Amino acid sequence: MLDDLDRRILRHWQSDPSLSPAELAERCTITPGKAARRINRMQETGIIEGTSAVIDWAALGYSVEVSLRVTLDKTQARAFDDFIEAARAIPEVTEIQTFLGRVDVRLNIIARDMAHYQDIYRSRVLTLPHIADIEALMQIARIKAEEALPL
Template sequence: MLDDQDRRLLRYWQADPSLSPGELAERCGMTPGRAARRIARMEEAGVVEGLGAVINWSALGYSVEVSLRVTLDKTQGNAFDSFLAEARKVPEVIEVQTFLGRVDARLSIIARDMAHYQEIYRARILTLPHIADIEALMHVARIKSEETLPL
């Protein structure tokens, strides 16, 4: 689906998302119109889902990150759907993943400090529906956080 020129566009764009279409086209050795058409085609195909700001939440005073591995009570037919719907409503939950296996979901939670985390955990997490078990993993260090693809 992608040819070498598409991959080149994506490589440069991943490396520097602030590049203008003209700068991107120049670096890729093509006209701005051609680059724009290729980008539009990749957006329409769902290859490029959008652009956004990456916000450093620790710079905003959030110093605690906890990963919760959640096992649901699957005797209820709607356990996954209702749990996920309610988990999405918790503002401090910055990521929700689902799995096959013993662990059904993982929630990534940020908090200002441990007291704030305890408040979130007691008031918002423990009240989520259909939880059978929770295991908390305290985030210590982020060793690698890469969203660019090897194109």
């Protein structure tokens, strides 16, 4: 699906997402038009899903990050759907993942401090539907958070 040129474009763009198509073209030794066409094709086919800003939550005053591992009451037919719909409505939930196994869902939550986290946990998380068990893991350090692919 991807040829060597596509991979080169993606490698350069992953290393510096601020590059324009013209700058990518220069680094890949192709014309700006060809780079733009390749980028458009990869966007249209879903290889490139979009671009985003990476925000340092700590710089905005969020100093606490907690990962909650949730086991749902699977005797309820809509347990996953109801839980996920309600969890999406919590602004401090930055990530929701589902799993096969003992843990069904993982929520990543950010908070300004422990008092703020405690408020989120008590008033919003514990009111989510169909929770059978919940375990909190407080993040101490982020060692690696890499979204770049080995192209």
